[in-house]
Amino acid sequence: MREEIVFAGFGGQGIMFMGKAIAYAAMNEGKHVTWIPSYGAEVRGGTAYAMVIISDEAIASPLIKEPTICVAMNGPSLRKYEIKVKAKGLLIINKSIADSEAKRKDIEILNIPITELAQEAGDHRIGNMVALGALLGRKKIISLESLISGLEDIVSSAYHNLLPVNERAIRKGFEYGSR
Amino acid sequence: MAKKVLMCGNEALAEAAIIAGCRFYAGYPITPQNEIPAYMSKRMLEAGGVFLQSESELAAINMVFGSSLTGARAMTSSSSPGISLKQEGISYLAACELPAVIVNIMRGGPGLGNIAPSQSDYFQAVKGGGHGDYHQIVIAPASVQEMADLTMLSFDLADKYRMPVMILGDGILGQMMEPVEFSLQPSAFSLQPKDWILDGCKGRKPRVIKSLILNETELENFNLKLQKRYREIKDKEQRCEVLYGEDSEIMLVAYGTTSRVARSVVEKLRKIGKKIGIIRPITLWPFPERTFKKLEKSVKSFLVVEMSCGQMIEDVKLAIDCAKPVHFYGRTGGKIPDEDEIIKELDAISGFSDRRSDRG
Known part of the structure; x- marks a missing residue:
């Protein structure tokens, strides 16, 4: 197993955190992982991406040219990364926000109303967790439980009161992605 | 652990x-x-x-x-x-x-x-x-x-x-x-x-x-x-890591992040039988000259890959007294050499990846 994942969206959508959450959970399952952030002069509302590789074998280059999975959390990142996704790869699109549609026919496309599902889970700001759930619903890279239990370690204890709503969002996304 | x-x-x-x-x-x-x-x-x-x-x-x-x-x-x-x-x-x-x-x-x-x-x-x-x-x-x-x-x-x-x-x-x-x-x-x-x-x-x-x-x-x-x-x-105190030192015709030379990309290239080309390896200096000073001197006898040429316009390449040439061709590929300004670019460079040097794997 080897997946090369790009998470992309606006700064402030929790893009870096999505990558860290899945990389951390995968590490705990004994997998090799790398995580690289975009670390330019990023600001809230600017573009942000995180590159995550999860593999059963040691990872030489941590850089991703053609992701096998891309999560596009907004329109600009959809337009930027649709062309880069590897043939037969998976493109997850936040259709609540994206202002255009994907055109590729050689990849799997999952359009998902992320903001609405996050709202249903209890907080419109946690669309990133919905997207992660959907990703695991579609591709069994790691178990849902690893992801959920991992959050406890990487979320600052000051915010542990938000863990239940995050879990709900992940499960909602998972359900949607498993369909 | x-x-x-x-x-x-x-x-x-x-x-x-x-x-x-x-x-x-x-x-x-x-x-x-x-x-x-x-x-x-x-x-x-x-x-x-x-x-x-x-x-x-x-x-x-x-x-x-x-x-x-x-x-x-x-x-x-x-x-x-x-x-x-x-x-x-x-x-x-x-x-x-x-x-x-x-x-x-x-x-x-x-x-x-x-x-x-x-x-x-x-x-x-x-x-x-x-x-x-x-x-x-x-x-x-x-x-x-x-x-x-x-x-x-x-x-x-x-x-x-x-x-x-x-x-x-x-x-x-x-x-x-x-x-x-x-x-x-x-x-x-x-x-x-x-x-x-x-x-x-x-x-x-x-x-x-x-x-x-x-x-x-x-x-x-x-x-x-x-x-x-x-x-x-x-x-x-010379330190370096060598992969496929025994039978490589071409040795990539890279350190740091660039060595990770170069290593991916080596793994990719080894899978199709290419005789390629990598020397990754861990100490840049002292430069691991002894390893280069040893490998220089069996290697046909070196390709140094850096995120610069060509700096470490000078130490590679000095280490082997220019006894073998030393090629260079670099990106700069914050760009990182990618795997395909390095493979293309290897091709330009020797038609490397086009050669049939069964040829010695």
Whole structure:
């Protein structure tokens, strides 16, 4: 197993955190992982991406040219990364926000109303967790439980009161992605 | 086995410095190394040491100078433009035979450049960026685990040879997160008392640490003493990693992040039977010349890959006395060579990837 994942969206959508959450959970399952952030002069509302590789074998280059999975959390990142996704790869699109549609026919496309599902889970700001759930619903890279239990370690204890709503969002996304 | 944690390279380096016994850190903020001072600002206090955000890079390196001569394990970090500012201080550390660890998480240059990864400070690091006939040991990690392990080694080497050691990383290594285990303990060496420090001379002869030596003979003799030590280091401390040294026709040569990309190329081409390997220098000074001399006999040519316009390539040519062709591929300005570009370059050299794998 080897997946090369790009998470992309606006700064402030929790893009870096999505990558860290899945990389951390995968590490705990004994997998090799790398995580690289975009670390330019990023600001809230600017573009942000995180590159995550999860593999059963040691990872030489941590850089991703053609992701096998891309999560596009907004329109600009959809337009930027649709062309880069590897043939037969998976493109997850936040259709609540994206202002255009994907055109590729050689990849799997999952359009998902992320903001609405996050709202249903209890907080419109946690669309990133919905997207992660959907990703695991579609591709069994790691178990849902690893992801959920991992959050406890990487979320600052000051915010542990938000863990239940995050879990709900992940499960909602998972359900949607498993369909 | 210690528990694996997911950390970025900068933080892993900082934590390893604490474990190695570093109790003085001074630095001035600059991307892409800010996680080092940020981490130290919290962790150093827990460890009972001193964290100081100085007013400038010059102040930081001179504070390191001061704490080192009182016997502390001391470190500063910066990125390219900030490291240029520290050069005077590094020359003084070398002149006063003071151990110190200096971290350069390189970014695009020259000048203020940009904050993207780069390897264009190689010359500055290995050829002596400050004035005078001195060297610093230069260590090049290639993973977050090595950011930790080699930091511990750097403190040991600095104390052992009483000289500055530079850890030469790049923006990717600093920012990237990978699993890391802090399983190393400070070596026995690091626990030895230092008999040269300035810690108050009550009851003993006063000691002097200075770099001003006006008498020509004395200064020449001091230089010869340093050179003798440098020869010893060249003899004992060359480090590198070699993959497929036995049967490779072409050897890639790369360090740091670039070596990770080059390694992917090697793995890809080995799967289709190509005779290619990689030499990854871990010490850039001393350069692992012995390995090059040994492999030069069986290798047909070398391809050096760097995030620069061609700096380490000079040391490769020197190491093999230009006995074999040494090619170069580099990207600069914050660009990173990608696998396809390197393979294309290999093709241009020898039709490498087009050749049938069953041909010797």
